[in-house]
Amino acid sequence: MTSAAQDIQSAITVKGSADIVCDYLNYGINSILFQRGLYPPENFKPDENYGVTLWMTTDNKIKEFLLKTLDQLRNWLVDKAVKKVVLVIANVATLEVLERWDFNVEYEEDTLTNPDKVSSKPIKQIRNEIREILKQISASVSYLPLLDCLCSFDVQIYTKGDIDMPSEWNETAPAVIQNAQSVKMRSFSTNIHKMETIVTYKNDI
Amino acid sequence: MEGCPNDTIVNMVKTLNPPSTDFPIKRSLNGNEESTPVPIKRFKSISKDSTPYEGSPRELRRMRADLVEARITIKDLQCRLTNSHSLRNKMELEFKEENKILRRQSEYDKKSIQELEDQLQTIRKREKDLKSQLSEIKCKYDLLKINSAKEIEMLQNSSSNSKEESTESDIEESAVVASLNRRITELETMLESAEDDAETQKQYVKELSSKLSEDNNLQKNLEQKEYELMKAKLTVNNLEYQLKSYSEFQDQAKQQADKLSRYIELEKENERLNQERASLLDQVKNKLILEEQAFDFKRRLEKYKDYDKKLMDLQIQQSQSMLQLNEWKAVAREICESMDSDSSLPHQLRSVVEKLQHQELTLTSQKVELECELKSISHESKVLKSEVEKCRKLIEELKLTGEQKQKLIHRMEKRLKLVISERDSYRRQLDSYENDLTMDTTVSRSSSQLQTQREHINNLEKLVSGYRDTVAELENDLHNAQPHLRDDIPLKIEQVARLKDEVQRLKLENDKLRQRCDQLEIKLERQMENDSSFKGGKIAHQLYNPLRESVEQRANQVENLKKEIERLKLKIKNYEQGIENSKIGDVTLHSKEIDALNEQLKSQESQTEMLRNYLKSNFQELRNVIYVLFGYKMDRTKNSLYTLANMYAEKPEDVICFQYADGNMHLLQNEFTASLEHMINLHVKQQNSIPVFLSSLTLDLFANKSMTGLLSVNLTGN
Numbered sequence: 001m002t003s004a005a006q007d008i009q010s011a012i013t014v015k016g017s018a019d020i021v022c023d024y025l026n027y028g029i030n031s032i033l034f035q036r037g038l039y040p041p042e043n044f045k046p047d048e049n050y051g052v053t054l055w056m057t058t059d060n061k062i063k064e065f066l067l068k069t070l071d072q073l074r075n076w077l078v079d080k081a082v083k084k085v086v087l088v089i090a091n092v093a094t095l096e097v098l099e100r101w102d103f104n105v106e107y108e109e110d111t112l113t114n115p116d117k118v119s120s121k122p123i124k125q126i127r128n129e130i131r132e133i134l135k136q137i138s139a140s141v142s143y144l145p146l147l148d149c150l151c152s153f154d155v156q157i158y159t160k161g162d163i164d165m166p167s168e169w170n171e172t173a174p175a176v177i178q179n180a181q182s183v184k185m186r187s188f189s190t191n192i193h194k195m196e197t198i199v200t201y202k203n204d205i
Numbered sequence: 206m207e208g209c210p211n212d213t214i215v216n217m218v219k220t221l222n223p224p225s226t227d228f229p230i231k232r233s234l235n236g237n238e239e240s241t242p243v244p245i246k247r248f249k250s251i252s253k254d255s256t257p258y259e260g261s262p263r264e265l266r267r268m269r270a271d272l273v274e275a276r277i278t279i280k281d282l283q284c285r286l287t288n289s290h291s292l293r294n295k296m297e298l299e300f301k302e303e304n305k306i307l308r309r310q311s312e313y314d315k316k317s318i319q320e321l322e323d324q325l326q327t328i329r330k331r332e333k334d335l336k337s338q339l340s341e342i343k344c345k346y347d348l349l350k351i352n353s354a355k356e357i358e359m360l361q362n363s364s365s366n367s368k369e370e371s372t373e374s375d376i377e378e379s380a381v382v383a384s385l386n387r388r389i390t391e392l393e394t395m396l397e398s399a400e401d402d403a404e405t406q407k408q409y410v411k412e413l414s415s416k417l418s419e420d421n422n423l424q425k426n427l428e429q430k431e432y433e434l435m436k437a438k439l440t441v442n443n444l445e446y447q448l449k450s451y452s453e454f455q456d457q458a459k460q461q462a463d464k465l466s467r468y469i470e471l472e473k474e475n476e477r478l479n480q481e482r483a484s485l486l487d488q489v490k491n492k493l494i495l496e497e498q499a500f501d502f503k504r505r506l507e508k509y510k511d512y513d514k515k516l517m518d519l520q521i522q523q524s525q526s527m528l529q530l531n532e533w534k535a536v537a538r539e540i541c542e543s544m545d546s547d548s549s550l551p552h553q554l555r556s557v558v559e560k561l562q563h564q565e566l567t568l569t570s571q572k573v574e575l576e577c578e579l580k581s582i583s584h585e586s587k588v589l590k591s592e593v594e595k596c597r598k599l600i601e602e603l604k605l606t607g608e609q610k611q612k613l614i615h616r617m618e619k620r621l622k623l624v625i626s627e628r629d630s631y632r633r634q635l636d637s638y639e640n641d642l643t644m645d646t647t648v649s650r651s652s653s654q655l656q657t658q659r660e661h662i663n664n665l666e667k668l669v670s671g672y673r674d675t676v677a678e679l680e681n682d683l684h685n686a687q688p689h690l691r692d693d694i695p696l697k698i699e700q701v702a703r704l705k706d707e708v709q710r711l712k713l714e715n716d717k718l719r720q721r722c723d724q725l726e727i728k729l730e731r732q733m734e735n736d737s738s739f740k741g742g743k744i745a746h747q748l749y750n751p752l753r754e755s756v757e758q759r760a761n762q763v764e765n766l767k768k769e770i771e772r773l774k775l776k777i778k779n780y781e782q783g784i785e786n787s788k789i790g791d792v793t794l795h796s797k798e799i800d801a802l803n804e805q806l807k808s809q810e811s812q813t814e815m816l817r818n819y820l821k822s823n824f825q826e827l828r829n830v831i832y833v834l835f836g837y838k839m840d841r842t843k844n845s846l847y848t849l850a851n852m853y854a855e856k857p858e859d860v861i862c863f864q865y866a867d868g869n870m871h872l873l874q875n876e877f878t879a880s881l882e883h884m885i886n887l888h889v890k891q892q893n894s895i896p897v898f899l900s901s902l903t904l905d906l907f908a909n910k911s912m913t914g915l916l917s918v919n920l921t922g923n
């Protein structure tokens with residue numbers, strides 16, 4: 001995915017930028033699933049990327065789910081229809097939303113007007129930015145509350161305007177956390193897409 | 206070309222006639238292979254022997270042409286020859302190949318022939334063997350024939366011998382038969398004698414039986430007599446009883462007689478008693494009436510008691526109400542402020558109340574007005590508050606100015622002190638001047654000097670007075686300023702306290718408002734969040750996400766667990782009831798199985814019942830048949846203990862007991878068998894046959910029974 005962008009070197013197309021974003025989300029979501037202990041650690045294997053070791057799931061079901069979701073997301077990113085991507089962590093027993101990871105997508109100004117825009121931002125810089133966010137995600141365990149119940153996750157994509165819902169997809173309600181507290185992480189930009197990461201969690205105090 | 210001249214001439218002639226010369230060549234060309242070479246050869250041989258011939262150039266030319274032609278023909282023919290040769294070679298090769306094949310075939314055929322021959326030989330050998338065997342067998346057969354003939358002869362001899370023997374034995378047998386016949390006759394005679402004996406015995410038996418019947422009759426008579434005796438005893442008893450009763454009657458009669466003698470007295474007494482009774486009856490009636498009355502009274506009394514209680518309560522209530530009334534009256538009087546009679550009081554009170562109501566109405570209207578006013582005042586107060594705020598600012602400003610003024614006063618005081626000190630110094634100066642002046646007065650002085658000094662003094666006095674004036678002014682100012690301050694202070698304190706309260710109140714209000722603001726902000730944020738998420742977009746997610754999957758999984762798990770709990774509860778219940786069998790794990794299956802097994806059990810039981818009934822009936826039938834056919838009723842009393850009761854037994858107790866053990870029947874001793882000793886000895890011990898014993902017993906018993914039957918018949922007949 002990134003290799004395509006690397007080949008061109010400092011000439012990232014909209015599609016390449018979408019690839020970078022999806023790649024980040026893949027690693028980020030996997031990292032969150034591992035760090036937040038949603039699945040047992042033996043279901044993950046280490047993978048070196050962005051200069052850090054990241055834990056990727058080995059569960060085929062989750063892999064397939066993420067692959068499908070990110071594929072669809074890539075298409076929508078290229079169409080500039082995505083507002084934000086939300087990873088919802090909810091209690092299975094009560095369906096209460098305990099944690100929400102917002103990945104806000106912003107489009108650089110001329111991206112909207114010029115669909116064939118090419119970014120000249122060095123790929124190395126983008127990767128460095130992503131690495132910093134992934135480090136922050138890893139470090140977030142220290143302040144996020146412990147998830148001491150059976151939890152599962154869902155990925156929601158907030159879209160702009162009316163879009164055609166593909167098969168196996170449907171509309172859902174927004175995940176709202178009562179008495180919430182948010183922490184904003186660093187953001188990265190490809191000069192086409194700008195991604196902002198925010199974690200919102202239930203404040204028990 | 207140097208051949209014989211004849212030939213050449215001929216040729217020449219031939220050449221002159223072109224068709225004739227051409228002909229052979231043409232023919233050779235046309236193809237007869239055998240005809241063409243011959244003239245050429247001849248032509249050569251001719252040319253060798255011939256002398257050189259010099260012809261005309263035309264002829265030569267012609268000859269040459271012929272020669273060329275001939276050569277061509279030769280070549281052609283050679284070609285044909287080679288062709289034919291090659292053809293021949295090919296043919297030869299084919300022939301060779303065919304030859305080879307044929308040879309191979311012939312070889313193969315030879316081989317097969319060889320094999321066949323071998324086979325033939327083996328077959329021949331076998332034939333030979335068989336022939337030899339056949340000859341052997343024939344020899345054997347012959348031998349056997351001879352042997353059998355010998356045997357036949359032997360057997361014929363033996364048969365003749367045996368025939369002879371049989372004849373001999375026949376003779377012997379006839380002798381034995383004769384002896385046996387003799388024996389039989391002897392036995393018959395013995396039998397006759399025995400029969401005679403038996404008849405005598407029978408007669409004896411008849412006599413005995415007649416005696417027996419007589420005895421029986423006697424016994425019957427005896428029994429009858431005993432019965433009569435019993436009856437007589439009963440009658441005697443009855444009579445004794447009657448006798449006793451009779452004596453009692455006599456006693457009673459005596460008593461009655463006595464009573465009769467006292468009858469008149471008794472009658473009198475009776476009358477008296479009747480009277481008494483009548484009076485008593487009256488009394489009883491009276492008593493009943495009295496009782497009723499008493500009951501009535503009691504009831505009434507109870508009622509009255511209740512009434513009393515009620516009355517008491519009512520009195521208390523009345524007193525209370527009277528008190529209340531008095532109070533009310535007093536109140537009313539107070540209200541009415543009149544000392545009129547009680548009757549006019551309610552009217553007055555009503556009028557007063559009406560007045561009061563009227564007043565209340567007016568007051569309420571006033572109150573409404575006042576409320577309005579209050580509102581307006583509160584509004585004003587708000588306005589005033591703002592004014593107060595302004596005033597406060599003013600006060601602060603005034604404070605500031607006051608402080609400035611105080612500072613100013615301080616400075617003024619300082620200046621005053623300075624002025625005073627100055628004045629003091631001037632005064633001292635003046636004193637010194639006066640001293641000087643007094644000294645001067647004493648000392649001689651000039652008038653001018655005096656004049657100037659006076660002027661100087663005057664000036665100084667003016668100056669002092671000026672100073673005094675300024676001091677007075679300043680003091681006045683000070684005085685003016687201070688009382689103003691003193692007057693302000695209490696007002697200020699009040700104001701400050703009020704303002705403090707107000708500040709406190711405002712602070713509280715501020716806090717409240719801040720909290721409300723926070724809440725609203727939170728709400729707004731949420732709303733904004735929701736709005737932002739919804740605004741002009743959709744939220745898409747995959748239908749089959751891990752969350753849904755795990756929720757479904759959990760639901761399934763819960764369902765399963767519930768089922769298991771139900772199952773376990775049922776199991777526990779069953780365990781508690783003691784139904785649960787440790788062998789059977791599943792309860793649901795278990796109950797069904799139990800039902801099935803119960804049904805099976807029932808069917809089996811019914812089957813066994815049917816079988817039992819069938820066997821019972823069959824067995825009974827068998828027993829009956831045995832009883833009818835063999836005359837014995839057989840019962841199995843205990844384990845392998847059998848009792849046989851004969852059909853013709855004299856008494857039902859006459860039974861024979863057998864015990865079956867180790868495949869043998871053991872006859873057990875009892876009273877009946879003890880009487881059959883001779884039979885047992887004969888049949889069981891000697892002949893070792895129980896059936897014979899039993900049948901002989903049957904015969905014996907039957908004979909006895911029929912005999913007794915006959916005897917009894919006879920006796921009854923007699």
